[in-house]
Amino acid sequence: MRITCSGLAVVPTEPASMNVIVEPGSIEMGKRSIELAQAVSIRIREAGQRRYTKQIYHIQGEGTASPSGWNGENLRGSAGAPYQRMVPGSLQVYSKDRAKQYIPEVDYAEDSYWGTIKRHPQGEIGAGQELSIDYDVWLCRYDAVVLLEDGTIRVVEGASEAPESRELLLPEPPAVHSGFVLAHIFTGWGQTRIHGGGSVIAASGSPSARSTNSRPVLSGRYEDMAERTYVVEVSAANSDPREQYLYRIGATGEDYGTDAFLTTANLRWTEEQPLPLDRKLPLLLQSAYRYPVSWGLELDFSQMESETGANWDLSGEYRVTAYPEMIFDRRQALNGSDPLAFIPLEQRAHLDRFRSKAAAGKPVRIAFFGASNARSGLWPAQVVRGLRQAYPQTAISTSVIAYGGEEMRHGRHRFQPEVLSAAPDLIIMEYFINDVCHGDPEETERAARSILQRIQDAGIPCILLTNNGANPLFSRYGSSSSFRKYHELYRRLAAEYGMAFVGAYAYFSHLHRFGKYFLTELKGNMVNHPYGLVDQNWGPFDAVLSSAILKLIQDP
Incomplete structure (x- = not known):
């Protein structure tokens, strides 16, 4: 009903x-x-928070300053790594017998956001030493x-x-x-107020009074879970006549990885750069990791300049206050919600030959070609299990040619000796996340064209897919706008070369419509893996991805 x-x-x-x-x-x-x-x-x-005491930790890695950054995937808790999102300032590090307490920034560097402790090379903690640690976690x-x-x-x-x-x-x-x-x-994560999302813009300190119509256009969806005020300073560029204005951005709020809180009195500024008047300006947070991070908001000065005229002075200070979206409306899901409705499944006819061969009961081999999500994610096994159920008379075998951390530029060199030599009847290619975080779409496109052309020449059916996004704090190129750009690049190339396409990133980018905050979907590392490190069945994203692939293959 x-x-x-x-x-x-x-x-x-x-x-x-x-x-x-x-x-x-x-x-x-x-x-x-x-x-x-x-x-x-x-x-x-x-x-709230939880206290962990007398946890066993074997020190891994070296660092000379905090925050020391991500330290890889690991079990969490005693004898593993600390849990991520440690309460800043709560960590205490002792020798195994707790007779000696070590000194931060002298003996070790830490990172509360990533749950990281690394030995200082000039400190008293030895490589691989077993420690006893206490800390709180949000x-x-x-x-x-x-x-x-x-x-x-x-x-x-x-x-x-x-x-x-x-x-x-x-x-x-x-x-x-x-x-x-x-x-x-x-x-x-320490929140003491519940916000409903949204952002507002104000302007001050300008040579001319700013009306509502004479402010840049604010767009995007704020994706951080900390309230922040972005301060955008725009000044006239006097040194270079080709550059009309310069800008820099600072942001208040929690300083991830440290125990600091940024205010207008201690802003960390981005590098001053020319103000773009022909495209949107991402609002950036200059992180403690020495690179800027985008949490989804953008300013567009182009309409402001065209509406106000060439003589209007854009210099001044613009402030955008952004509130975390903590309330996820579920009323639209009362009649059910289908993730696959958000995922483009394109060029289905490209798979006709594979379907016919599988339906005829002839043996088929599938090559999973890509990076860590194709190697250790659950979706490849789910796809194979679904196909074996759909074609019980068919022997289905696999070849996993996937290496963690690689991108298409690496895959192009593996294709001939490792993929073609396996003689696959279907190639499913997943390099999306690492390509995005590499940050060079032109190089990615060149590598993709090289691979897709060789697949086309070999006459092998192929599915090119986009999957989940990543934590913007992990990579300077990890913003949602970067992921959207690569999603459309993959989609365009699949259409151009006639390859099948599964665009699961379109679902990931709408997780808020399914009642979820996207970072909690990244179960394995809070970076890019949407499946558990110990329990791979922990996390629903791979099941959605595999269902989309199966629908594309099975529904002509």
Whole structure:
């Protein structure tokens, strides 16, 4: 029976607090009606933090300054690595017998965001030494706001950790077995207020008064979980007549990896550069990792210049305050939601020969060609299992030619000796994430054309795919805008060479519409792996990806 929802939006309080408000409204199901006559304010419990003491840690890596950056994938907890999102300032490092406490920045460097401890080469900690460590870690959690059959509102709290205790603390929303889920609330990582997302722009310090119509256009979706104010300083460029204006950007808020908090008094500025007037300007946070990070917002000065005229002075200060999106509306999903509806599945006819061979019961071989997600992700096995169920009379074998950290520029040299030599009947190619983080779309396109041309010449059916995104804090090229650009590049090349295309990044980029914050989807490392390190079944993304691939193959 179809559900019709009117009203019932879940919104933050004003000012923001740990309460949210469910606005009046109703749900209609045929002749039944459930009504909430008045707004209801409900309290969301803070996710809090957890203390870990006397944890065994074998020191790995060297660092001379904090934050020391990501230190690779590992088990978490005692005898593994610390959990990520340590509470800044909480780490204490001791010798194994706890007789000696080591000194930060003298004996070791640390990184609270990535859960990293590295020995200082001039310190007293030896390579591979076993240590005893204490620290606190921020927890996070999804709660579901539910309208019950009797017209009351209930909060269903989710878990704060994975089912497997050695995985990262990146939970899933709770399963709700009765009532109607109106919203998911994400809380944690030290947040003490619940925001509903959004951003606002203001201008000051200009030679001319700024009206609403004489400000740059703000666009994009803010993807960070920290409230920030971006300060954009624009000045006239007097030294080079070809450059009309220069700009630099600073941002307030939590300084990931450190125990600092950036304010307007201690901003860390980006390098001064010419202001682009022909394209959008990404709002950048100059991170403690010595490169700028984009969390999704952009300013467009081009319309401002054209509307105000050539004599208008754009110099001045522009401020954008951005609020984290912690309330994920689920009302549109009351009648169900299908991730595959977001994923383009294109050039299906390209796979006709493979389908015919498999349907005829002839043996087929699939080559999974790419990087770490093709090597250690769950989706290749899910695809093969699905095909074996669809073609039980057919012997289906595989060749995995996938190497963690590689990009298409590496794959082009592996194609002839490793892929073609396997004589595959189908190639499924996945280099998307590493290509994006390499940051050179022209080089990627050259490598892709080289590979796709050789696949075309060999007459082998091929699926080119895009999968999940990455944490923008991990790479200077890891922004959602970069991922969108490469997604469209892959899509265009697949169409040009007549290859099949599965664009699963289009689903990943809309995870908020499925009630989730994208970083919690990256279960294995909070970088780019959407499956557990210990429990590969932890995390639903690979199941969506494999379902999309199977649909493309099985539905002509």
